Amino acid sequence: MSSDSSSAKPILPGATIGIFGGGQLGRMTAMAARGMGYRILVLDPDPACPARFVVDGCIEAGWDDSREAANLARGCDVVTLEIEQISPASMEAAASYAPVRPGGAMLAVIQDRIEQKDWLRRNGFxxxxxxxxxxxxxxxDAVAALGGRCFCKSATGGYDGRGQGKVGFNAGASLEDEIRMAWEALGERAGVAEKAVDLEKEISVLVARAPNGEVKVYPAALNHHEEQILAWSVIPAPLSSEMEVQAREIAEAIADTFQLEGxxxxxxxxxxDGRLLVNELAPRPHNSYHASVRACVTGQFEQLVRAVCDLPLGDVDVVQPAAIANLLGDLWLKDGQAVEPRFDAALAVPGVRLHLYEKHKPRKGRKMGHLSAVGATADEAVALVQRALAALQDG
Structure with a gap:
């Protein structure tokens, strides 16, 4: 099957979608796809990955196993991904048997933070x-050139605070000690040092683009991080109309430049001082858009299915404001002992739903699930989901 999308035809329900990655994003994509009548195969190195329990088949293999990547695609009509760590050889092997959306060229840029930053700058973003x-x-040298306060991120891998360090923020340490600790946080490997900026807020914008060129851009989400992990997010973000338009235009232009499929x-x-700066790109569903399932006419997981199958894209208008709060493994652990969060107390809060990923080993900082809440306003949705989180912790 050719991976050329120039003459692509819609891939209709009844077909099989392959997913590189069986984590929570793959799981929720699979659940949306099954609801639309598709079969799902995933490839993941973890035999107990969250998607395994909701898909038709799971290939246990690493991201660099090109032979098994080809086997995945051989049984599918289209392949997509939920994680960036897929090797170029695996992407190429899969593309020999089925369209892979998004494609390997785009992934190669995004999965290396140095190349990603350089690409954004070269293209005027x-x-x-x-x-x-x-x-x-x-x-x-970079710390000196950037003014002494920097965030450092590994070039490849690393997320949710892993593979990241800070310089210039610890008054109790010498600058040299901070630099050495940041280098160690990078794994003593290549990375990017970014000058710290004075932030008003952090947002994200999700773009969907089908092979036929149709594009839908979601309203921006407002994101709040704690210890470099997303704590809560809400749609829509409280932005001026001018900044909302600017954010939308930047995101759509990036997608068009990449010729995104997905x-x-x-x-x-x-x-x-009123600027918008691109931080990072993720060519997949995103934690900050879990709330889209409740906030928008079309949630991000159904939209991914529509996009990679070249179906008409769904409406992205906000029906009602919605917020999510992540549930980390810390909630299952207290003083080194296993505890059961009070899910019943959380669900007693009006408008709140519980979403668990079937991860069986809670660890500090590991995303085990999330709560979602709707409200009359974005502020109300955030307040409700935070109230539910507090109830879950305290009972």
């Missing part, structure tokens, strides 16, 4: 000051 660093000496989340910083 607004990014903050940064330097690529490939040694401790280069990190020292969905793309564009994380952005809103600075105190």
């Amino acid at each position: 607004p990014v903050g000051e940064y330097r690529a660093v490939r040694s401790l000496d280069e990190l020292r 969905v793309l989340a564009v994380e952005m910083f809103c600075t105190i």
Whole structure:
């Protein structure tokens, strides 16, 4: 089967969709796809991955196993992904048997933070000051050039605070000690040093684009992080109409430049002086758009299915404001002992729903599920989901 999308035809229900990755994003995509009448196969190295319990078949293999990637695609009509770590060889092997959306060229840019930043800058998109660093000496030079306060991120892998360090924020440590600790946080490997900016808020914008060129851009989501992990998010974000339009235009232009087939989340910083800066790109469903399932006419997981199958894209208008709060593994652990969160207490809060991912080993910082809530306003939705989270913790 050719992966050329120039003469693509809609892939209708009854067909089989393959997913690289069986984590919570793959699980929720599979649940949306099954509701639409598709069969689902996933590839994941974890034999107990969250998607395994809701799909038709699961191939246990690593992201760099091109032979099994080909086997996945051989049994599918289209392949998509829920994680960026797929090797180029695996993407290429799969594309020999089925369309892979989004494609390998786009993924190669995004999965390397140095190349991603360089690509954004080359194509005229607004990014903050940064330097690529490939040694401790280069990190020292970058910190000096960027004014002494930086966030450092590994070039590949790393998320939810892993593979990241900070310089210039610890008054009790010398600058040299902070630089060394940041280099260690990068795994003593290549990364990006980014100049700290004065933030007003963090937002994300999700774009869906089908092979036929149809595009839908979701209203922006407002995101709140704690210890570099998303704590809560709400749709729609409280933005001025001018900034909402600007964020939408930036995200759509990035998707068009890539010739995206699928969905793309564009994380952005809103600075105190009124600028929008692109932070990172994710070519898949995004944690900050879990609330779209309740806030918007079409949730992000159904939209991904529509996009990769070249179906008409769904309406993205907000029906009602909605917020989510992540449930981390810390909630299952107290003083080193296993505890059961009070889900019943959380569900007693009006408008709240519980979403668990069937991960059986809670760990500190691991995303085990999320709560969602709807409200008359974005502020009310956030207040309700935070109230539910407090009830879950305290009973």
